[in-house]
Amino acid sequence: MLSEEDLNSKVGYQLPGGEYLLEPYKNWLTNDVVGAPNDDNRLAHPMFCYYAAMAAMGLSLEEFFALFDSSSDDGVMFGEAEIEIRKALTLGSTYTVSGQVTGVKRKNSRKLGMFDLVDFELTLHDGEELVGVSRNSFIFPRELTNEIR
Numbered sequence: 001m002l003s004e005e006d007l008n009s010k011v012g013y014q015l016p017g018g019e020y021l022l023e024p025y026k027n028w029l030t031n032d033v034v035g036a037p038n039d040d041n042r043l044a045h046p047m048f049c050y051y052a053a054m055a056a057m058g059l060s061l062e063e064f065f066a067l068f069d070s071s072s073d074d075g076v077m078f079g080e081a082e083i084e085i086r087k088a089l090t091l092g093s094t095y096t097v098s099g100q101v102t103g104v105k106r107k108n109s110r111k112l113g114m115f116d117l118v119d120f121e122l123t124l125h126d127g128e129e130l131v132g133v134s135r136n137s138f139i140f141p142r143e144l145t146n147e148i149r
Helices: 004-008 024-034 048-055 061-067
Strands: 014-021 077-085 094-109 113-126 129-143
Touching: 004 094, 014 048, 014 113, 024 048, 048 077, 048 094, 048 113, 048 129, 061 129, 077 113, 094 129
Parallel strands: none
Antiparallel strands: 014 094, 077 129, 094 113, 113 129
């Protein structure tokens, strides 16, 4: 387990980032699954602000978890998510994704025991223009209580 000092040193960690091509067929599949209309406009489903950001953050989830001395086998949980769309995403466009760890907290609860809460933010750019922000958190269990064991 990371010390609190090591945990706190992760704030500001720059994710490698990458690029995401918003392919029309992925939008069609997303719309089909969620029951949204598949019309002929060039606008993508708003969830692509999240999908593109996570897909092109430059690390797999397992690699991200390893930064915090954890793995999916440890029961990492998704915390919160927030998307901010500044401009509609368009089909066929390629977006540049960058991001960083924005916050960490070590906490205790009666049910979960000790855990680390890690916040990170991913931004999507179309050239120089910021088109979206995806803010997320993961919960890293550190010590399970007897109630859960």
